[in-house]
Amino acid sequence: MSLIPEAFVRAVASIGVRNNCDIKWIGTGFFVNKPVDESKVQPFFITNKHVIEGRDSVVIRMKKLSTGELVVIDMPLCDSGEPLYTSHPSTNIDIVAVLINGGYLGEHNLDYVGYDIFRNAKSSAELREAGCTEGNDIFMLGYPMGMVDVESNTPICRSGCLARMDRKEIERTKNMLVDVHNFPGNSGSPILTKPEVVAVTGTKALSECVLAGIVHRYIPYQESLVNSQTHQVVEIRSENSGIAKVHPVEFIREVVELEHSRHIARLGKARGEKNG
Numbered sequence: 001m002s003l004i005p006e007a008f009v010r011a012v013a014s015i016g017v018r019n020n021c022d023i024k025w026i027g028t029g030f031f032v033n034k035p036v037d038e039s040k041v042q043p044f045f046i047t048n049k050h051v052i053e054g055r056d057s058v059v060i061r062m063k064k065l066s067t068g069e070l071v072v073i074d075m076p077l078c079d080s081g082e083p084l085y086t087s088h089p090s091t092n093i094d095i096v097a098v099l100i101n102g103g104y105l106g107e108h109n110l111d112y113v114g115y116d117i118f119r120n121a122k123s124s125a126e127l128r129e130a131g132c133t134e135g136n137d138i139f140m141l142g143y144p145m146g147m148v149d150v151e152s153n154t155p156i157c158r159s160g161c162l163a164r165m166d167r168k169e170i171e172r173t174k175n176m177l178v179d180v181h182n183f184p185g186n187s188g189s190p191i192l193t194k195p196e197v198v199a200v201t202g203t204k205a206l207s208e209c210v211l212a213g214i215v216h217r218y219i220p221y222q223e224s225l226v227n228s229q230t231h232q233v234v235e236i237r238s239e240n241s242g243i244a245k246v247h248p249v250e251f252i253r254e255v256v257e258l259e260h261s262r263h264i265a266r267l268g269k270a271r272g273e274k275n276g
Contacts, residue, residue: 003195004139004157004209007113008120012155012190013060014143015051016072023059023072027051028142028155028188031100031114032121032211034256042263043100043114044256045075047188048216049087050094052077061153063111070153073110086259092174093251094216097259115190117253121211122193124170124248131204132193132212136162140180140215140244142189158182159194163243175245182218182244189215191246213246 012030016023029047036042045060052058057076064071075098077084085098105112115121122130141155160180170176178191191213196205218240225235 004141004192008115008190008192008209008211009141009154009157010111010113011115012141013045013062013153014148014155015047015188016059016061016148017055018059025143025146025148025185026058028186029060030141030188030190030214031112032117032252032256033114034117034260041114041116042260043102043105043112044259045098045100046214046252046256047096047098048094048214049096050216051187052085052096061148063153065109065111070151071108071110086255086262088251088255089258090174090251093247093255095214095247095251095255097252097255099259099263115211117249117256121249121252123250123253124165124167124176124213125250127165127193127206127212127248128167130206131196132162132165132206134162134164136196136206137194138162138178138180138212139192139194139209140178140182140186140189141192142182142186142215144183144185146185155189160244165248170248174247174251176213176248177219178215178244178246179242180244181240181242182215183240186215186244187217191215211249211252213248214252215244215246217245219243219245 014025015027015029016025029045032044033041059072085096088095140158163177163179165176193210193212195207195209220238221241222238224233227234
C-alpha cells in the first residue's frame, strides 16, 4: 500500500549549481500547477529564497519520457539584472516561485508532474478543518546533504509529525512547526500529510496525502562553552533539534498568484511594445 502518490514524489527536484565540470547539489524544490481554465494549467517551480538568491542560474534534474534518461536542465534566474522569479513580499516568508515554460517541457519530452495548488494542497486553516492537529503524521521529501543519486531522481523520504500549528502563531511568525530531522539540502522540501484512517471519537481523520507546506530551516540547539578564567564564550556547539520551520500552503499560493500576475503584466507590456 502506497501512502504517497507516485506523482507527488516525481514532482520533487534536486537543485544544484555548476562548479566547473561538476555540479554541487544545494537544495530541493518542487513543481506546482495553478489552474488557468478548465483545460489549462500554468506550471511553477517552488523553493526557498535563500537557496537561489544571488545566483544567475541553477540546475535541476528531470527525466525524459521517451528514454527515462536523467538530464540536467539549466534554470536562468535573472535577465539583464532583473530576477526571473517572484519572492514573497514578506521578509519573514522564505518562498520563491519560478514560472515554467510549459512549451519547453513538451518540446524536450520531459516527465513533468506538479501538485495542483488547490486540489492537492491544503492551507493551515483547511488542514484544521479536515481534522489535522498536533501529532498528525507527515512526510518530508528532499535531498539532504547533497544525497542525489546519479541513476535515480527519487528524493529521500523522512517521516515526522506536526509539532505545532497554532493559528495565532502562524499569523505572527508565518510558520508551523514539524518534528522531522531535516539537514542542509532539505531547504525547499515539501511537507505532505500522511493519510489517516483512525481518529479519536468525535474528531475527523484526514484520509488523503496532500501538500501541507515547505521546509525552510531547522531550529538548532546551541550551547556555549565559557572559559573559566576569562568568562568569555570560546566555542558555541550547535545541534539539530529535530524541529523544523514550515511555511504553510497559503503562503505558497500567495507567491504563485504574484508570479502569475507578474507574468500577465510582462505579456501585456510585450504586446504593447510590439504594437507600438
